[in-house]
Amino acid sequence: MNRIRFGRGLVLLVCGIYFAVPMAASLWFSIDDNKGGTTFRAYTELLNAPGFSDSLVLSLELAAVTVAVLLLLLVPAVLAARLGAPKLRPVIEVMCSMPLVVPVVALTTGIIGVLRWGPDYLQDTPFFQTIVAIQDPDFPIVLVIAYVLMALPFAYRAIDSGLRGVDVVTLVEAARNCGAGWLRAVFTVVLPNLRSALLNAAVLTVALVLGEFTTASILGFAPFSVWINTNGKSDGQMSVAVSMLSLLIVWLVLLLMSAAGRGRRTARS
Numbered sequence: 001m002n003r004i005r006f007g008r009g010l011v012l013l014v015c016g017i018y019f020a021v022p023m024a025a026s027l028w029f030s031i032d033d034n035k036g037g038t039t040f041r042a043y044t045e046l047l048n049a050p051g052f053s054d055s056l057v058l059s060l061e062l063a064a065v066t067v068a069v070l071l072l073l074l075v076p077a078v079l080a081a082r083l084g085a086p087k088l089r090p091v092i093e094v095m096c097s098m099p100l101v102v103p104v105v106a107l108t109t110g111i112i113g114v115l116r117w118g119p120d121y122l123q124d125t126p127f128f129q130t131i132v133a134i135q136d137p138d139f140p141i142v143l144v145i146a147y148v149l150m151a152l153p154f155a156y157r158a159i160d161s162g163l164r165g166v167d168v169v170t171l172v173e174a175a176r177n178c179g180a181g182w183l184r185a186v187f188t189v190v191l192p193n194l195r196s197a198l199l200n201a202a203v204l205t206v207a208l209v210l211g212e213f214t215t216a217s218i219l220g221f222a223p224f225s226v227w228i229n230t231n232g233k234s235d236g237q238m239s240v241a242v243s244m245l246s247l248l249i250v251w252l253v254l255l256l257m258s259a260a261g262r263g264r265r266t267a268r269s
Helices: 002-031 041-048 052-083 086-101 104-115 117-121 127-133 141-164 168-177 182-193 195-211 214-219 224-231 236-268
Strands: none
Touching: 002 041, 002 236, 041 052, 041 236, 052 086, 052 141, 052 168, 052 182, 052 195, 052 224, 052 236, 086 141, 104 117, 104 141, 104 214, 117 127, 141 195, 141 214, 168 182, 182 195, 195 224, 195 236, 214 224, 224 236
16 A cells, blocks of 8 residues: 555656646746846736737637537537437537547638638628628637537537436436426536536636637637737747746636636535
8 A cells, every 4th residue: 555655656746847847947937037036027028018918808708608608519418318319429429529530720721711601602691791790809709619619529528427427317307206397407406416527628628718729820810829929929038938827827717617616516515
């Protein structure tokens, strides 16, 4: 038993050193003033740079809407397959896994091709205004569509793993026998047991949205990932500061989400 604990501690120590040393070196480089002192010039310039708050707010809004759309699509589908159509589970699994085999650049190219249909074929139809509206720079809905497709496999796996640990059919039948309707059984019995799975799906989706660069850059939008890439090329310290700042913001958002989930579980218990 002691050997197992020692082995686990050694692995954790090695992993900690592997991640901590490069980050500590990067942090020191970003605040070193080359005179034996420290300066936070790179960070203050980043925080005061135009577009910082706007791009960060846009990314957080995109992440929130993507999580909401993804859960609204996935949860009813997987529950319906579990409760009423088990034979559709392989079909849903294959459909949700398909984005994994499509490169991001190919997906973005396909989106561009669809968006070109607007001026080419739909200019005299009501759908033209829809094509224009989803490309609004203030809130590009087209990015939400792309992010939903990208996050679909990861969110599905998280929710499916949660469902595998819960006997949904028995829970719903028990709730129905107690007089609850279908909606009440799902919202008051099934979903509380899937809270961890839903939180995991949301965390994975938020991490993907905050870190995604390729699609947003090719489509010409400026969420936070594109902004930090554009504003981190002035000098070496600024580039490292951008990386550290982006990591810190993503970590804070994910930690707040995890803490909120644990807080709600503790309150209910």
